[in-house]
Amino acid sequence: MLDIKLLQNNFEEISTKLRKKRVDETLLEELKEISIELKERKKILEELQAEQNKKSKMFGVYAKEGKDINELKAELSKNKEEIAKANEIVKELEDKLTKIASTIPNIPDESVPDGEDEEDNIELEKILTPPSFDFTPKEHWDLAESNGWLDFKRGVKLSKSRFTVIRHDGAKLARALINYMIKFNEDRGFKEVMVPYIANRETLVGTGQLPKFEDDLFKIEDEDLFLIPTAEVPLTNLFNDEILSQDELPIKLTSYTECFRKEAGSAGRDTRGMIRQHQFSKVELVAISEPKDSEKVFNEMVDCASDLLKSLGLAHRKVLLCGGDLGFSAAKTIDLEVWLPGQGKYREISSISNTFDFQARRAKIRYKDGKKNRLVHTLNGSSLAVGRCMIAIMENYQQRDGSIKIPKVLEPYM
RNA sequence: CGGGAGAUGGCAGAGCGGUUGAAUGCACUGGUCUUGAAAACCAGCGAGGGUCACACCUCCGGGAGUUCGAAUCUCCCUCUCCCGGCCA
Numbered sequence: 253m254l255d256i257k258l259l260q261n262n263f264e265e266i267s268t269k270l271r272k273k274r275v276d277e278t279l280l281e282e283l284k285e286i287s288i289e290l291k292e293r294k295k296i297l298e299e300l301q302a303e304q305n306k307k308s309k310m311f312g313v314y315a316k317e318g319k320d321i322n323e324l325k326a327e328l329s330k331n332k333e334e335i336a337k338a339n340e341i342v343k344e345l346e347d348k349l350t351k352i353a354s355t356i357p358n359i360p361d362e363s364v365p366d367g368e369d370e371e372d373n374i375e376l377e378k379i380l381t382p383p384s385f386d387f388t389p390k391e392h393w394d395l396a397e398s399n400g401w402l403d404f405k406r407g408v409k410l411s412k413s414r415f416t417v418i419r420h421d422g423a424k425l426a427r428a429l430i431n432y433m434i435k436f437n438e439d440r441g442f443k444e445v446m447v448p449y450i451a452n453r454e455t456l457v458g459t460g461q462l463p464k465f466e467d468d469l470f471k472i473e474d475e476d477l478f479l480i481p482t483a484e485v486p487l488t489n490l491f492n493d494e495i496l497s498q499d500e501l502p503i504k505l506t507s508y509t510e511c512f513r514k515e516a517g518s519a520g521r522d523t524r525g526m527i528r529q530h531q532f533s534k535v536e537l538v539a540i541s542e543p544k545d546s547e548k549v550f551n552e553m554v555d556c557a558s559d560l561l562k563s564l565g566l567a568h569r570k571v572l573l574c575g576g577d578l579g580f581s582a583a584k585t586i587d588l589e590v591w592l593p594g595q596g597k598y599r600e601i602s603s604i605s606n607t608f609d610f611q612a613r614r615a616k617i618r619y620k621d622g623k624k625n626r627l628v629h630t631l632n633g634s635s636l637a638v639g640r641c642m643i644a645i646m647e648n649y650q651q652r653d654g655s656i657k658i659p660k661v662l663e664p665y666m
Numbered sequence: 667c668g669g670g671a672g673a674u675g676g677c678a679g680a681g682c683g684g685u686u687g688a689a690u691g692c693a694c695u696g697g698u699c700u701u702g703a704a705a706a707c708c709a710g711c712g713a714g715g716g717u718c719a720c721a722c723c724u725c726c727g728g729g730a731g732u733u734c735g736a737a738u739c740u741c742c743c744u745c746u747c748c749c750g751g752c753c754a
Contacts, residue, residue: 291716298716298723305685305723308735312684321734328734495676495713616714625713 253613254356256287256349269359272366272575283352290345297338304331354457355464358610360575361584367574373587374574379558380567382591387652391594392643393525396422398654401646402526413523414515414530418642421666425645425658426533426638428665430508433535433560433635440556442506442537447486449510450477455489458615460581460607467516470530479512483536484632489615491540496619496628502541502549506635509534526639527599533638539631542619543609546629550606553633554586557602560636564659566644567591569598583608590640594647601640604633 259266259280267280307328314321365374396402401422407415418426434444453476456462461469461481470479480486487505496503511534522528537556541549554570561568573585582605589598609627612618618625649657658666 294715294723301724302722304734308733309685311734325734332734618713 253610254283254353254359255609255613256283256353259284260287266359270356272360272364273357273578274576275356279352279356283349283356286345286349286352290342290349293338293342293345297335297342300331300335300338304328304335307331354614357578357580358460358583358607360578361606361608363572364578364584365572365574368576369574370577372574373577374572376570376572376586378567378569379562380565382567382593383648385593385650389593389647389650390654391525392592392646395594395646395650395654395656396526399646399656401425401642404525411530414528416526416529422642424666425642425662428658428662429636429638429641430533430535432662432665433638434506434508436560436563437506437535437537437556437635440552442504442556445487445490445505445507447480447483447490447507447509449480449512451480451485451489452477455485455492458489458492459485459611460614461485464580468514470512470514480509481513482511482632482634483507483509483534484538487536487538488540488611488617488630488632491617491628492615494617495625496540496617498542498619498621501619501628502539502545504549505538507536507538509536526643529639535635535638537604537631537633537635540617540628541631542621543626543629546606546608546631549629550584550586550604550631553604553631554588557588557604557633557635561588561590561601563661564641564645566641566648568601579603579605581605581607581610583610590644592644592647593650599640601644602634602636604631606631 254266263280263284267275267277270280271277307324310324311321314324365372367373393402393404397404399422400420401418403417403419407417410417438444450472453462456469456478461478469481472478486509487507490505491503511532513530515528515530518528526532537553539546539549539553558568558570568588568590571587571589573582573587578585585603585605587600588602588604590601591597592599607630609629611630612627615630617628617630619628645659646656649659651657
C-alpha cells in the first residue's frame with residue numbers, strides 16, 4: 253500500500269515516480285483529495301464523539317445526585333443522529349480511499365531505470381560463458397520427450413493445457429534440485445519452512461496479489477481461499493499483523509512449494525514445453541529486514557541465487573528491471589536470466605524483489621525500534637524455479653546422442 | 667459433517683450496561699539496594715489514528731443492532747478447544 257501521507261506531502265514527486273509504472277495521474281489526484289477530505293470529516297466526527305462520550309458519562313453523576321436527566325437525554329439523542337450522519341460520510345470516504353489505494357502499485361526506487369517493457373531492462377553482469385556445441389543443440393521439449401522425462405500429453409489429459417507430468421530421471425532431477433537448493437540456501441542463513449499451498453483473502457491482500465489480480469489466481473469453489481501463486485505469499489504473511497523485535501531481524505527464510513497461476517493474459521506465449529505452467533515447483537527466498545538493511549539483504553539474495561546457478565554451471569546474466577517491467581509490489585527487481593542453448597536466448601529463471609515497506613504496510617508487519625513501532629522491509633526472490641532450471645540443465649547438459657548429463661553437484665542428491 | 671464449550675493486552679486471567687482501554691499475576695524495561703547477580707522495593711509497560719507536544723478519537727475475534735452510554739444485552743459470521751463420524 254502506498255503511504256498516503258507521503259502522497260499528500262510530496263504529490264509531485266510521487267506521481268512523477270509512479271508515472272514510470274503507468275499509474276493514472278487523475279487517480280492519484282483523486283486519492284489525494286479524498287484523503288484530505290477524509291481527514292477533515294474525521295475531525296468533525298471525532299469532535300461529535302467526544303461530546304457524546306463526555307455527556308454520557310454525566311448520567312452516572314446525575315443519577316447519584318438525583319438530578320433530572322431528560323434534557324441531557326434529548327440533547328444526546330440529537331447528537332447521536334449527527335454522529336450517524338458524519339460516520340456514514342467518513343466510512344464512505346474510507347472505503348473509496350482503500351479501494352483506490354490498494355490498486356496503486358509500489359513506487360519504483362531511484363535506481364530503477366525508466367522504460368516501457370523488458371526491452372528497456374539493463375543488463376548488469378554476465379556470469380559464465382554459454383557452452384558451445386559441435387552439433388545443433390535441441391530445445392528442451394525434444395530432449396524431455398526422447399528421454400522420457402516429461403509427458404506433456406498425459407498432463408493435459410489429467411487436467412488441461414499447461415500441466416505436465418514429470419517422470420523417471422526427470423522426477424529425480426526435480427527432487428534433487430529442490431533438496432540441493434534448500435541446502436544451498438540454508439548454508440547462507442535462510443531457514444527452511446513448509447507452508448500451506450492454500451491461502452485466504454487477507455493473506456493475498458497482504459502481499460499485493462489481491463484485490464487487483466484475482467483473475468490470475470485459482471480460487472477454491474465456495475470458499476474464500478486461493479491456491480498460492482508463489483511461496484512469497486505465505487512466507488511473508490507469516491508475520492502478518494505482528495510486531496517483531498529488532499534483534500530477530502533480519503528474518504531469512506527459504507521454502508519449497510508448488511505454485512499455481514492461471515497465466516491469464518499470456519495466451520499463446522510459451523505454449524510449448526515446460527516454460528510456462530499452471531503449476532510449477534519453486535524454491536523461494538523471503539526476508540524481513542529493518543529498512544536500513546534491506547539493500548544489503550537484497551544483494552545477498554541476488555548473490556545467493558546467482559551463485560546457485562553458477563554452482564550448477566549454468567551461464568546467466570543479471571538484469572535490472574525498468575519501471576515498466578516492475579511488478580505491482582516491487583520497488584526494485586533484479587531478474588536472473590539463464591542461457592538456453594536450444595532457444596539461443598537468455599530466459600528468466602529467477603526474480604528478486606525488494607518491496608520496501610509496501611507489503612509491510614498492507615500486511616501490518618512492524619518491528620520495535622526502541623519505543624516506536626516501524627514498518628519492516630520485505631523482500632522475496634526465487635532461489636530458482638525448478639522447472640525452468642530443469643529446462644536449463646536439459647539444454648545446457650545435452651549430449652550429441654540426445655542424453656543429458658547431470659551436473660556434478662547434483663549427483664549426491666539423485 | 668454432527669454434539670458441546672469458548673474467543674479480553676506478549677502470556678495467564680478478572681470484568682455489575684455508567685469517568686474500564688480494561689483488575690491481578692507472570693514476562694518485559696528503567697531505577698533503588700548489592701562487589702556482581704538473584705531476591706525485595708519503586709516506576710513504566712497494548713495497537714492504530716491525531717497533535718510540535720498534549721487533548722481527543724477508534725479498537726476487548728469480525729460484522730450488524732438495542733441504548734444517552736456496550737468488553738458486558740441481541741442477531742449473523744469466523745476461528746479455537748473437547749466428544750463423535752470420516753481419513754493421510
